[in-house]
Amino acid sequence: MWSILAGLTLLGVGRQRGAMAGAESQQRRLQRAVDDMVQGLEREQIRKMQGRMFRCSADCCDNGNSSMEEVHQCIERCHTPLAKAQAAVTGELERFQVLPDLLSSSSSSPFAPPASAVSRIVYNAV
Template identity: 40%
Template sequence: MTSADAMAAQENITKKMTEMVDELDRTRLRKIQLQMHRCSVKCCENDAASLEQTQRCIEKCSQGVNNAQEYVQREVGHFQNRLQRCVLDCQDRAKDKLGPNPSELEIEDVKAGFENCAIKCVDSHVSLMPDLLKRMKKFLGSST
Protein backbone atom coordinates (compact mmCIF):
# COMPACT_ATOMS: atom_id res chain seq x y z
CA MET A 1 0.00 0.00 0.00
CA THR A 2 1.18 3.50 -0.78
CA SER A 3 0.31 6.99 0.29
CA ALA A 4 -1.49 7.26 -3.05
CA ASP A 5 -3.70 4.32 -2.02
CA ALA A 6 -4.48 6.00 1.29
CA MET A 7 -5.29 9.26 -0.51
CA ALA A 8 -7.56 7.37 -2.93
CA ALA A 9 -9.36 5.72 0.00
CA GLN A 10 -9.88 9.12 1.64
CA GLU A 11 -11.21 10.59 -1.61
CA ASN A 12 -13.49 7.58 -2.04
CA ILE A 13 -15.13 7.91 1.37
CA THR A 14 -15.52 11.67 0.92
CA LYS A 15 -17.21 11.07 -2.44
CA LYS A 16 -19.46 8.34 -1.00
CA MET A 17 -20.42 10.53 1.95
CA THR A 18 -21.32 13.41 -0.39
CA GLU A 19 -23.38 11.06 -2.56
CA MET A 20 -25.19 9.70 0.50
CA VAL A 21 -26.06 13.14 1.86
CA ASP A 22 -27.13 14.32 -1.62
CA GLU A 23 -29.46 11.34 -1.98
CA LEU A 24 -30.89 11.96 1.46
CA ASP A 25 -31.46 15.59 0.50
CA ARG A 26 -33.19 14.72 -2.77
CA THR A 27 -35.36 11.91 -1.39
CA ARG A 28 -36.24 13.11 2.11
CA LEU A 29 -34.95 16.48 3.28
CA ARG A 30 -36.34 18.56 0.43
CA LYS A 31 -39.81 17.16 1.06
CA ILE A 32 -39.54 18.18 4.69
CA GLN A 33 -38.34 21.64 3.63
CA LEU A 34 -41.23 21.94 1.19
CA GLN A 35 -43.67 21.17 4.01
CA MET A 36 -41.99 23.83 6.14
CA HIS A 37 -42.29 26.46 3.42
CA ARG A 38 -45.92 25.64 2.70
CA CYS A 39 -46.70 25.84 6.39
CA SER A 40 -44.84 29.17 6.68
CA VAL A 41 -46.79 30.60 3.74
CA LYS A 42 -50.02 29.82 5.58
CA CYS A 43 -48.68 31.61 8.64
CA CYS A 44 -47.91 34.70 6.57
CA GLU A 45 -51.27 34.62 4.81
CA ASN A 46 -53.11 34.92 8.12
CA ASP A 47 -53.84 38.67 8.20
CA ALA A 48 -55.52 38.39 11.60
CA ALA A 49 -52.36 37.12 13.34
CA SER A 50 -50.06 39.49 15.20
CA LEU A 51 -46.36 39.72 14.40
CA GLU A 52 -45.55 37.56 17.42
CA GLN A 53 -48.16 34.95 16.47
CA THR A 54 -46.83 34.83 12.92
CA GLN A 55 -43.26 34.38 14.17
CA ARG A 56 -44.31 31.56 16.53
CA CYS A 57 -46.23 29.94 13.69
CA ILE A 58 -43.21 30.09 11.38
CA GLU A 59 -40.93 28.73 14.12
CA LYS A 60 -43.32 25.84 14.68
CA CYS A 61 -43.27 25.13 10.94
CA SER A 62 -39.46 24.98 11.05
CA GLN A 63 -39.30 22.36 13.79
CA GLY A 64 -39.49 19.41 11.39
CA VAL A 65 -36.61 20.68 9.25
CA ASN A 66 -34.53 21.52 12.31
CA ASN A 67 -35.13 18.09 13.81
CA ALA A 68 -34.30 16.36 10.52
CA GLN A 69 -31.08 18.33 10.08
CA GLU A 70 -30.02 17.65 13.67
CA TYR A 71 -30.72 13.94 13.19
CA VAL A 72 -28.66 13.75 9.99
CA GLN A 73 -25.80 15.72 11.55
CA ARG A 74 -25.85 13.45 14.59
CA GLU A 75 -25.84 10.23 12.51
CA VAL A 76 -23.11 11.48 10.17
CA GLY A 77 -21.12 12.68 13.18
CA HIS A 78 -21.38 9.25 14.85
CA PHE A 79 -20.27 7.61 11.61
CA GLN A 80 -17.28 9.94 11.25
CA ASN A 81 -16.34 9.40 14.91
CA ARG A 82 -16.36 5.63 14.43
CA LEU A 83 -14.12 5.96 11.38
CA GLN A 84 -11.81 8.32 13.25
CA ARG A 85 -11.56 5.91 16.21
CA CYS A 86 -10.66 3.09 13.83
CA VAL A 87 -7.89 5.16 12.23
CA LEU A 88 -6.66 6.30 15.66
CA ASP A 89 -6.44 2.65 16.69
CA CYS A 90 -4.26 2.05 13.61
CA GLN A 91 -2.11 4.99 14.65
CA ASP A 92 -1.75 3.64 18.19
CA ARG A 93 -0.75 0.23 16.87
CA ALA A 94 1.84 1.84 14.62
CA LYS A 95 3.30 3.85 17.51
CA ASP A 96 3.44 0.72 19.66
CA LYS A 97 5.56 -1.03 17.01
CA LEU A 98 8.20 1.68 16.92
CA GLY A 99 11.10 1.41 19.33
CA PRO A 100 12.98 4.34 20.82
CA ASN A 101 15.36 4.79 17.87
CA PRO A 102 13.77 3.23 14.79
CA SER A 103 15.67 2.88 11.54
CA GLU A 104 14.37 4.36 8.29
CA LEU A 105 13.38 0.86 7.19
CA GLU A 106 11.39 0.28 10.40
CA ILE A 107 9.69 3.66 10.02
CA GLU A 108 8.73 2.90 6.41
CA ASP A 109 7.45 -0.55 7.41
CA VAL A 110 5.32 0.86 10.23
CA LYS A 111 4.06 3.65 7.99
CA ALA A 112 3.01 1.11 5.35
CA GLY A 113 1.27 -0.95 8.03
CA PHE A 114 -0.55 2.12 9.30
CA GLU A 115 -1.70 3.08 5.80
CA ASN A 116 -2.90 -0.47 5.14
CA CYS A 117 -4.83 -0.47 8.42
CA ALA A 118 -6.35 2.96 7.71
CA ILE A 119 -7.42 1.85 4.23
CA LYS A 120 -9.14 -1.17 5.79
CA CYS A 121 -10.95 1.19 8.17
CA VAL A 122 -12.17 3.29 5.26
CA ASP A 123 -13.23 0.25 3.24
CA SER A 124 -15.13 -1.27 6.16
CA HIS A 125 -16.90 2.03 6.84
CA VAL A 126 -17.79 2.54 3.18
CA SER A 127 -19.49 -0.86 3.34
CA LEU A 128 -21.60 0.40 6.28
CA MET A 129 -22.92 3.40 4.37
CA PRO A 130 -25.82 1.71 2.52
CA ASP A 131 -27.32 0.57 5.84
CA LEU A 132 -26.74 4.02 7.34
CA LEU A 133 -28.53 5.62 4.40
CA LYS A 134 -31.40 3.15 4.65
CA ARG A 135 -31.76 3.80 8.38
CA MET A 136 -31.75 7.58 7.92
CA LYS A 137 -34.25 7.39 5.06
CA LYS A 138 -36.53 5.24 7.17
CA PHE A 139 -36.34 7.63 10.11
CA LEU A 140 -36.86 10.72 7.96
CA GLY A 141 -39.65 9.03 6.02
CA SER A 142 -41.51 8.40 9.25
CA SER A 143 -41.12 12.00 10.39
CA THR A 144 -42.78 13.56 7.34
Protein backbone atom coordinates in the same frame (compact mmCIF):
# COMPACT_ATOMS: atom_id res chain seq x y z
CA MET B 1 23.54 -11.19 5.94
CA TRP B 2 23.32 -7.37 5.87
CA SER B 3 21.69 -7.42 2.42
CA ILE B 4 19.08 -9.94 3.59
CA LEU B 5 18.15 -7.76 6.58
CA ALA B 6 18.08 -4.66 4.39
CA GLY B 7 15.86 -6.47 1.88
CA LEU B 8 13.46 -7.61 4.63
CA THR B 9 13.33 -4.10 6.04
CA LEU B 10 12.57 -2.62 2.64
CA LEU B 11 9.92 -5.31 2.07
CA GLY B 12 8.28 -4.31 5.35
CA VAL B 13 8.28 -0.64 4.37
CA GLY B 14 6.71 -1.53 1.03
CA ARG B 15 3.95 -3.45 2.79
CA GLN B 16 3.29 -0.53 5.11
CA ARG B 17 3.03 1.85 2.17
CA GLY B 18 0.69 -0.59 0.42
CA ALA B 19 -1.49 -0.86 3.52
CA MET B 20 -1.61 2.93 3.86
CA ALA B 21 -2.56 3.31 0.21
CA GLY B 22 -5.27 0.68 0.67
CA ALA B 23 -6.64 2.50 3.71
CA GLU B 24 -6.61 5.82 1.84
CA SER B 25 -8.42 4.19 -1.06
CA GLN B 26 -11.05 2.79 1.31
CA GLN B 27 -11.41 6.21 2.91
CA ARG B 28 -11.93 7.87 -0.49
CA ARG B 29 -14.53 5.26 -1.49
CA LEU B 30 -16.36 5.71 1.77
CA GLN B 31 -16.26 9.51 1.46
CA ARG B 32 -17.71 9.25 -2.06
CA ALA B 33 -20.46 6.93 -0.79
CA VAL B 34 -21.33 9.28 2.07
CA ASP B 35 -21.30 12.31 -0.28
CA ASP B 36 -23.58 10.51 -2.74
CA MET B 37 -25.93 9.46 0.06
CA VAL B 38 -26.12 13.01 1.47
CA GLN B 39 -26.74 14.52 -1.99
CA GLY B 40 -29.51 12.01 -2.66
CA LEU B 41 -31.03 12.65 0.74
CA GLU B 42 -30.95 16.39 0.13
CA ARG B 43 -32.52 16.04 -3.32
CA GLU B 44 -35.16 13.49 -2.39
CA GLN B 45 -36.11 14.48 1.16
CA ILE B 46 -34.70 17.76 2.45
CA ARG B 47 -35.85 19.86 -0.53
CA LYS B 48 -39.39 18.51 -0.17
CA MET B 49 -39.33 19.31 3.52
CA GLN B 50 -38.07 22.82 2.75
CA GLY B 51 -40.92 23.34 0.30
CA ARG B 52 -43.47 22.24 2.89
CA MET B 53 -41.83 24.48 5.49
CA PHE B 54 -41.96 27.58 3.26
CA ARG B 55 -45.57 26.91 2.16
CA CYS B 56 -46.58 26.38 5.79
CA SER B 57 -44.81 29.60 6.81
CA ALA B 58 -46.53 31.51 4.03
CA ASP B 59 -49.90 30.19 5.23
CA CYS B 60 -49.06 31.47 8.72
CA CYS B 61 -48.41 34.93 7.30
CA ASP B 62 -51.63 34.89 5.24
CA ASN B 63 -53.78 34.57 8.36
CA GLY B 64 -54.90 38.15 8.93
CA ASN B 65 -56.63 37.35 12.23
CA SER B 66 -53.48 36.16 14.00
CA SER B 67 -51.39 38.31 16.26
CA MET B 68 -47.69 38.84 15.57
CA GLU B 69 -46.85 36.34 18.33
CA GLU B 70 -49.24 33.72 16.90
CA VAL B 71 -47.72 34.12 13.44
CA HIS B 72 -44.24 33.75 14.91
CA GLN B 73 -45.25 30.58 16.79
CA CYS B 74 -46.89 29.20 13.67
CA ILE B 75 -43.72 29.78 11.64
CA GLU B 76 -41.64 28.10 14.37
CA ARG B 77 -43.93 25.05 14.19
CA CYS B 78 -43.43 24.97 10.42
CA HIS B 79 -39.64 25.00 10.81
CA THR B 80 -39.46 22.29 13.50
CA PRO B 81 -39.62 19.13 11.29
CA LEU B 82 -36.87 20.37 8.96
CA ALA B 83 -34.69 21.52 11.85
CA LYS B 84 -35.05 18.11 13.53
CA ALA B 85 -34.22 16.28 10.31
CA GLN B 86 -31.17 18.43 9.64
CA ALA B 87 -29.95 17.97 13.22
CA ALA B 88 -30.38 14.21 12.95
CA VAL B 89 -28.47 14.03 9.66
CA THR B 90 -25.71 16.27 11.03
CA GLY B 91 -25.45 14.12 14.15
CA GLU B 92 -25.16 10.93 12.11
CA LEU B 93 -22.51 12.44 9.86
CA GLU B 94 -20.50 13.67 12.85
CA ARG B 95 -20.30 10.06 14.04
CA PHE B 96 -18.36 9.26 10.86
CA GLN B 97 -15.70 11.91 11.48
CA VAL B 98 -13.63 9.36 13.40
CA LEU B 99 -13.41 7.30 10.23
CA PRO B 100 -9.92 8.41 9.12
CA ASP B 101 -8.54 7.23 12.47
CA LEU B 102 -10.32 3.90 12.14
CA LEU B 103 -9.08 3.29 8.61
CA SER B 104 -5.49 4.24 9.34
CA SER B 105 -5.27 2.09 12.48
CA SER B 106 -7.05 -0.98 11.18
CA SER B 107 -6.72 -3.21 8.17
CA SER B 108 -10.17 -4.75 8.62
CA SER B 109 -12.95 -4.48 6.06
CA PRO B 110 -14.12 -0.97 5.16
CA PHE B 111 -16.85 0.56 7.30
CA ALA B 112 -19.76 1.83 5.27
CA PRO B 113 -22.66 3.76 6.77
CA PRO B 114 -26.06 2.27 6.08
CA ALA B 115 -27.96 4.68 3.87
CA SER B 116 -31.23 3.36 5.27
CA ALA B 117 -30.32 4.57 8.78
CA VAL B 118 -29.98 8.21 7.74
CA SER B 119 -33.03 7.98 5.49
CA ARG B 120 -35.03 6.46 8.36
CA ILE B 121 -34.05 9.42 10.57
CA VAL B 122 -35.37 11.91 8.04
CA TYR B 123 -38.62 9.98 7.46
CA ASN B 124 -39.22 9.80 11.24
CA ALA B 125 -38.63 13.52 11.61
CA VAL B 126 -41.24 14.40 8.96
